[in-house]
Amino acid sequence: MKWKKQLLNLTPYQPGRTIDEVKEAFNLDKIVKLASNENPFGSSPKVMETIQKMDSSFALYPDGYVTNLRAELAKFLKIEKEELVFGNGSDEIILMISRALLSPGLNTVMASHTFGQYKHNAIVDGAEVREVPLTDQAEHDLPAMLKAIDKNTSVVWLCSPNNPTGTYIPGDDLVDFLNQVPEDVLVVLDEAYYEYVVAENYYDSIALTKQYNNLIVLRTFSKIYGLASFRVGYGVANKELLQTLEPIREPFNVNTLGQIVTQVALEDQEFVEACKQKNREGLESLYQFFTENKLSYYPSQTNFILVDFQVDGNEVFQYLMSKGYIVRSGVPLGFPTSVRITVGSKEENDGLMQAMTDFLVKKKVTN
Structure with missing residues (x-):
């Protein structure tokens, strides 16, 4: 085949783990996907x-x-x-x-x-x-x-x-x-x-x-x-x-x-405005959590936030996934000690913050 040479070392886009894959891998009943910056409130x-x-x-x-x-x-x-x-x-x-x-x-x-x-x-x-x-x-x-x-x-x-x-x-x-x-x-x-x-x-x-x-x-x-x-x-x-x-x-x-x-x-712009408001409330709650736990992050104008755990981002990603929360490791994004988290609903954010708390406690004990 006369492939373009630049294709030979180029990897295809790697989508995140699917909900069904994570359920099977960790024997979980419920998965919250916060990895692809999708709208947790669905559509109009x-x-x-x-x-x-x-x-x-x-x-x-x-x-x-x-x-x-x-x-x-x-x-x-x-x-x-x-x-x-x-x-x-x-x-x-x-x-x-x-x-x-x-x-x-x-x-x-x-x-x-x-x-x-x-x-x-x-x-x-x-x-x-x-x-x-x-x-x-x-x-x-x-x-x-x-x-x-x-x-x-x-x-x-x-x-x-x-x-x-x-x-x-x-x-x-x-x-x-x-x-x-x-x-x-x-x-x-x-x-x-x-x-x-x-x-x-x-x-x-x-x-x-x-x-x-x-x-x-x-x-x-x-x-x-x-x-x-x-x-x-x-x-x-x-x-x-x-x-x-x-x-x-x-x-x-x-x-x-x-x-x-x-x-x-x-x-339906009323739906759009409602999502914008709920997203901002979710961001503020995550900001507070990260500040209290001395984790650095970039203030966001989006529905996601990049936060630095000062450990291998893949480790954070794997731990949270084992608890039913799929986020995005910062390693392939160029931020190797961070994860990117999509802002979820209040319930999803609260559950994620508990899982992150458990991770931080675990790291403190093992270190």
Whole structure:
């Protein structure tokens, strides 16, 4: 086989352990999954009502233009319909951008600890990857990222709020950065966790797409909307940019059910706001726990938190999993003594904090 050489040492995405796998491995009846930043409160009740009433024929291909959802989302965001592109999750749009703009001889700039698919796709497409370390506060080092850009740079990736740290880019810093990026370099602003943000100095990214022709904003229905299994994401940018990107998009890439339920979920903003509030309450309770136990963490603008236990993150991960709580080890994320924890319901958070307490007591006794 004439494989691309860069594929030979590239590992596929490793999803977390499934609930059934953990139940069987540890002989447990109940598992709480807090590893993939899913919404513990599910999705809008209106989504299930809609699914139960559906009488569509599944023998037909989906609407390739995503007509109805496109119209409703454009109205919601106060933009034109042509300023939207849709994907099988925002993951697919990341892949589309990489396929359209990256190739051998070009480079792409990103933070050193950020969403892994930026680097993964760039390697597949043969581009040079330039990773810029985060600051001491685990934020994007925008001045250093600017210095990494040269005449062969094609794409810059910004994840704000950032995964896995939960930190964000302040509005003034972002605008200053955009003003200095060359116009022929695409800036991708990944806002998968946008709806969770409460920071007062955050920015209006949609408005920024009107000012900067080299900016695309990515969002998803997988997180706060609780529709991860339907795989619907979208990008916002100027018409000319998207007209050039569109030929990369696979035909019928957004499934019929996904188009229908996301439109319904979009209409239920009361559910979104309720989830945002409950998530913030959960974060505050975890902050208090970590502070009381002298564990360092990064304040988060998302539905997850990265916390440092000062021991092998895999050890923490394994212990909590044995108690029925699946979190994400920080080892593959670049934070070897940390774990990333999705904020759950109050009951789930309380149970997790008890399990973490047991771990800390166990470590103290054995040490």
